[in-house]
Amino acid sequence: MTKSDDAALFGNRFLTKPAPAETFPEEGMAATDAMRLVDVDLAMEGDPQRNLATFVTTWMEPEAQRLIAENLHRNFIDHAEYPISAEIEQRCVRMLADLFHAPGKTAGCRTQGSSEAIMLGALSLKWKWRERRQAAGLSTDRPNLIFGGDVHVVWEKFCRYFDVEPRIVPLAEGKYTIGPQDVEPHLDENTIGVVAVLGTTFTGHKDDVVGIDELLRDVRKKRDLDIPIHVDGASGAFVWPFLYPDSKWDFRLEQVRSINVSGHKYGLVYPGIGWLIFRE
Numbered sequence: 001m002t003k004s005d006d007a008a009l010f011g012n013r014f015l016t017k018p019a020p021a022e023t024f025p026e027e028g029m030a031a032t033d034a035m036r037l038v039d040v041d042l043a044m045e046g047d048p049q050r051n052l053a054t055f056v057t058t059w060m061e062p063e064a065q066r067l068i069a070e071n072l073h074r075n076f077i078d079h080a081e082y083p084i085s086a087e088i089e090q091r092c093v094r095m096l097a098d099l100f101h102a103p104g105k106t107a108g109c110r111t112q113g114s115s116e117a118i119m120l121g122a123l124s125l126k127w128k129w130r131e132r133r134q135a136a137g138l139s140t141d142r143p144n145l146i147f148g149g150d151v152h153v154v155w156e157k158f159c160r161y162f163d164v165e166p167r168i169v170p171l172a173e174g175k176y177t178i179g180p181q182d183v184e185p186h187l188d189e190n191t192i193g194v195v196a197v198l199g200t201t202f203t204g205h206k207d208d209v210v211g212i213d214e215l216l217r218d219v220r221k222k223r224d225l226d227i228p229i230h231v232d233g234a235s236g237a238f239v240w241p242f243l244y245p246d247s248k249w250d251f252r253l254e255q256v257r258s259i260n261v262s263g264h265k266y267g268l269v270y271p272g273i274g275w276l277i278f279r280e
């Protein structure tokens with residue numbers, strides 16, 4: 001049989017010999033074979049629509065599907081080559097900054113999800129702290145970050161990957177969020193920031209962002225330490241502003257300097273997209 005005869009029979013080739021998985025294959029394979037192989041393998045995975053455990057949504061309007069398909073060939077990360085794509089991203093950033101009450105001109109970016117946005121936001125906390133310390137001629141070798149045990153695992157990963165000491169406020173039965181009284185004992189001159197969660201992964205609660213902001217403003221005044229808050233709004237920042245527009249958790253609070261939100265957790269958006277928005 002020729003290669004194209006082979007391809008004409010559904011699944012034929014890999015019913016009779018193993019699909020390449022370990023070693024680099026001696027020969028190529030027909031596009032149809034490759035397509036069927038991957039198709040059949042993926043069919044054995046769970047059906048995304050029946051899997052609530054991944055926290056992402058599974059349906060998008062046909063118009064969006066069409067746009068995505070029509071632009072798959074675009075290397076949109078190359079902003080110089082594709083300035084309109086970059087501008088569309090920035091329009092979203094500006095609209096989100098407005099939704100989160102940024103006081104003026106802002107910066108931000110699209111990411112693959114909140115995990116990436118958190119890595120970038122937390123790196124910014126670390127670098128800004130380092131800049132402040134270097135400018136004052138102080139040591140920069142022992143940064144720490146304060147968060148509660150209610151955070152998503154990505155925060156612990158950040159600390160491990162980027163050599164930051166995690167100062168984790170433990171949770172207890174009936175206590176699933178953190179507030180200023182939990183944060184205060186952990187603060188010092190090496191604290192790069194405090195994380196507050198809006199919509200925790202486990203219970204959907206909000207940390208006391210207002211209380212933590214108040215504490216940090218007080219620390220700024222009395223101890224001359226400017227410690228920023230990053231709000232992890234992965235699972236809440238597209239719900240809270242609409243349910244409770246008057247409740248402050250965002251840039252209306254002075255110490256909140258950056259916010260992340262997942263685009264793909266709320267409906268009508270495929271994975272993966274997240275956002276990182278800076279106060280200024």
Ligand SMILES: Cc1ncc(COP(=O)(O)O)c(C=O)c1O
Binds near residue numbers: 154
């Ligand atoms: C509070 C919180 N932060 C971060 C993440 C990670 O988000 P993503 O899956 O968009 O990377 C999640 C996901 O469940 C989350 O709930």
